[in-house]
């Protein structure tokens with residue numbers, strides 16, 4: 381299959397491209413490199429021995445997308461490209477709505493023009509909003525979020541659902557990710573955000589590398605066993621394999637299907653810090669600080685639908701996640 385991967389030079393995108401190439405698919409990456417580096421394409425080649433086609437373009441640029449589709453027989457699209465910083469989205473809502481909605485809709489328009497009918501969308505557990513009980517199940521009413529970033533995921537899920545109603549021969553798989561962490565075992569691919577990281581694991585990596593002084597744990601007084609927030613952390617390589625399985629499922633499916641990708645259990649921030657220290661034989665300086673606005677105390681996935689429909693289950697342990705994250709962070713520091 382020829383798979384167009386938007387945002388394929390990014391953190392989750394690049395790991396997914398590796399799995400697609402290893403499974404024998406042809407890959408065409410479209411990435412504007414606004415939050416990724418061109419050398420990722422070389423690194424993917426080093427890992428897989430195959431070079432994906434690469435086009436530096438914004439996928440909201442309809443003319444550029446039409447040229448790409450005219451020059452390539454694209455069988456399916458996996459759409460990662462999006463702005464993704466939760467805090468920044470609160471400050472710049474218009475750029476989040478413009479960018480994320482435009483790029484998804486442009487891809488759909490161009491796919492329609494060229495008769496491409498398989499779409500895998502990078503959604504998020506954030507669509508379950510603050511009011512659903514956990515573990516989150518796909519059939520829960522998922523129409524809320526706590527940030528403009530999250531609302532773009534809710535809205536694109538809605539757009540895809542309506543599109544599938546209007547086009548019964550189209551297939552959209554909405555993959556709702558929990559908290560991806562970890563890195564490729566080669567240490568060549570990982571999560572390396574620009575500036576000071578917002579997310580927990582890249583922040584821990586910078587502290588471990590001595591680039592940041594200490595980790596601040598946001599809140600120690602939640603109603604959880606150790607007072608810190610609980611999340612469903614999953615290894616990014618498991619997540620990447622989930623996309624491959626979703627693509628295989630999509631090949632024989634029409635309609636819209638939301639699927640959680642998580643491990644099915646939660647661990648706390650403190651437990652993750654302790655696991656990181658143990659896995660990498662080091663001490664991590666940290667303090668417990670105030671809560672961060674918008675954080676939920678705890679949530680994790682009901683991961684049974686992914687197992688039933690896709691035959692997918694997370695296989696990596698928390699130790700694997702911590703070891704690979706540090707292996708990447710120390711090489712990139």
Ligand code: UD1
Nearest residue numbers: 466504506578579580581583596597598609611649672675
């Ligand atoms: C957020 C988004 C999610 C998005 C994900 C990855 C929400 C509700 N969640 O998840 O949609 O897909 O980011 O971009 O919008 N923490 C610290 N100290 C730090 C950083 C984080 O204690 O320096 C804690 C947080 O309070 C949280 C946990 O670590 O309990 C995980 O935080 P983070 O990695 O930012 O992910 P989420 O907020 O869960």
